[in-house]
Amino acid sequence: xxxxxxxxxxxxxxxxxxxxxxxxxxxxxxxxxxxxxxxxxxxxxxxxxxxxxxxxxxxxxxxxxxxxxxxxxxxxxxxxxxxxxxxxxxxxxxxxxxxxxxxxxxxxxxxxxxxxxxxxxxxxxxxxxxxxxxxxx
Amino acid sequence: xxxxxxxxxxxxxxxxxxxxxxxxxxxxxxxxxxxxxxxxxxxxxxxxxxxxxxxxxxxxxxxxxxxxxxxxxxxxxxxxxxxxxxxxxxxxxxxxxxxxxxxxxxxxxxxxxxxxxxxxxxxxxxxxxxxxxxxxxxxxxxxxxxxxxxxxxxxxxxxxxxxxxxxxxxxxxxxxxxxxxxxxxxxxxxxxxxxxxxx
Numbered sequence: 001x002x003x004x005x006x007x008x009x010x011x012x013x014x015x016x017x018x019x020x021x022x023x024x025x026x027x028x029x030x031x032x033x034x035x036x037x038x039x040x041x042x043x044x045x046x047x048x049x050x051x052x053x054x055x056x057x058x059x060x061x062x063x064x065x066x067x068x069x070x071x072x073x074x075x076x077x078x079x080x081x082x083x084x085x086x087x088x089x090x091x092x093x094x095x096x097x098x099x100x101x102x103x104x105x106x107x108x109x110x111x112x113x114x115x116x117x118x119x120x121x122x123x124x125x126x127x128x129x130x131x132x133x134x135x136x137x
Numbered sequence: 138x139x140x141x142x143x144x145x146x147x148x149x150x151x152x153x154x155x156x157x158x159x160x161x162x163x164x165x166x167x168x169x170x171x172x173x174x175x176x177x178x179x180x181x182x183x184x185x186x187x188x189x190x191x192x193x194x195x196x197x198x199x200x201x202x203x204x205x206x207x208x209x210x211x212x213x214x215x216x217x218x219x220x221x222x223x224x225x226x227x228x229x230x231x232x233x234x235x236x237x238x239x240x241x242x243x244x245x246x247x248x249x250x251x252x253x254x255x256x257x258x259x260x261x262x263x264x265x266x267x268x269x270x271x272x273x274x275x276x277x278x279x280x281x282x283x284x285x286x287x288x289x290x291x292x293x294x295x296x297x298x299x300x301x302x303x304x305x306x307x308x309x310x311x312x313x314x315x316x317x318x319x320x321x322x323x324x325x326x327x328x329x330x331x332x333x334x335x336x
Contacts, residue, residue, distance in 0.1 A: 075295045081279055087308040
């Protein structure tokens with residue numbers, strides 16, 4: 001537990017920002033997919049820019065973890081599922097107005113019906129795992 | 138202090154979200170990505186013999202603490218330091234959504250759909266349950282979501298994550314412009330109609 005407090009703290013900061021910036025709002029996601037506001041593009045774009053610069057600095061100056069380990073971030077090897085699966089996720093994102101992080105944040109923000117959304121998402125992940133061998137990758 | 142009670146602009150929120158990537162790496166060499174938590178829930182909570190879910194999920198238990206934090210942070214943001222509630226979306230979005238039968242704009246989510254009452258309407262069921270299923274199924278098949286692919290993957294200069302992100306948007310645009318007009322209107326007729334159910 002003690003060793004995991006840092007992850008609770010990071011999650012709390014992340015959940016707070018997601019909610020304050022209205023990333024968990026179905027309205028904001030609709031606005032994004034209708035190209036009617038810069039808000040979500042600004043958030044995702046600046047998050048990527050900061051992430052990119054951070055990874056550059058970590059590698060250039062060989063910054064270690066708090067425990068002194070070398071930082072490793074593996075890439076994900078491409079397969080066809082990246083196309084099919086991501087397209088289906090995009091549909092789900094537009095329907096629910098939530099990617100996985102915001103699902104949890106919606107629950108915390110008091111929208112308890114999102115527990116059903118979470119259970120549906122878990123069912124979706126389970127179904128994928130069950131039929132994995134039959135799907136193209 | 139007043140800042141804590143207001144909605145935050147993109148140029149404050151975006152960079153802070155980007156900082157989660159180095160923060161998790163420096164705190165414990167953890168990659169930022171949320172959709173894998175759904176997999177860990179399957180592995181830890183659902184008794185099964187599916188090979189995909191038979192791994193040592195306890196090694197990834199930090200994910201559950203991170204989720205707990207997200208829930209706590211959202212609670213603080215929306216309930217303890219509550220906003221005024223109404224999302225200041227653009228005029229054009231409001232106009233388009235009014236035409237699709239969305240009338241309640243006083244919270245972060247449209248209450249005619251994302252409420253217990255809304256869940257039992259056709260459009261509420263499709264958006265919440267079918268939509269949620271697609272989020273879980275699609276992110277696992279595509280091996281990541283907005284945090285894992287769009288933010289972490291592109292930050293890490295992975296072209297595969299760039300492809301995935303383009304596909305997220307393709308799916309979202311298709312759903313918004315081709316599917317939602319049908320679902321929202323059909324569902325509205327069924328849920329408000331009673332006698333004149335008109336497909």
